[in-house]
Amino acid sequence: MKKKFVKIYKLHNDGSQQTLATCTLVDTSVECIGDEIFVRNLLEKGTPNYLGNSPETLFPKEGLLFLENLAYVFRSGYLNAAKVQEG
Numbered sequence: 205m206k207k208k209f210v211k212i213y214k215l216h217n218d219g220s221q222q223t224l225a226t227c228t229l230v231d232t233s234v235e236c237i238g239d240e241i242f243v244r245n246l247l248e249k250g251t252p253n254y255l256g257n258s259p260e261t262l263f264p265k266e267g268l269l270f271l272e273n274l275a276y277v278f279r280s281g282y283l284n285a286a287k288v289q290e291g
Contacts, residue, residue: 206290210274212238213284224283227264227271234264234271251277 212257213221225238225246236243250263254276262270271288278285 208268208271208288208290210288211270211286212242212274212278213286215282215284221284227274229271232265233269234267244255257287 207228207230209226211223211226212216212227214224215221223238225236225243227236227246235261236246247264249260251270251273253260253262253269255269255273257269259266260272264270268288274285276288
């Protein structure tokens with residue numbers, strides 16, 4: 205079975221990008237690996253829910269909803285998350 209995942213990128217001034225974290229759906233929860241401080245903040249503080257469902261703040265325990273929301277949370281000039289991919 206293919207796993208669903210989202211990569212979060214940090215964009216540099218020279219146009220290059222670096223993978224800051226990779227978040228993967230494992231069973232019914234999301235696990236993130238990458239930059240230690242970034243991942244800790246993401247897991248402990250959650251993200252605002254931009255998809256309009258409850259709850260207002262999403263945490264990895266929300267599984268696929270948390271994963272799908274990352275593309276809406278990280279869409280700035282410096283942090284960018286891809287949509288959910290399978291691989």
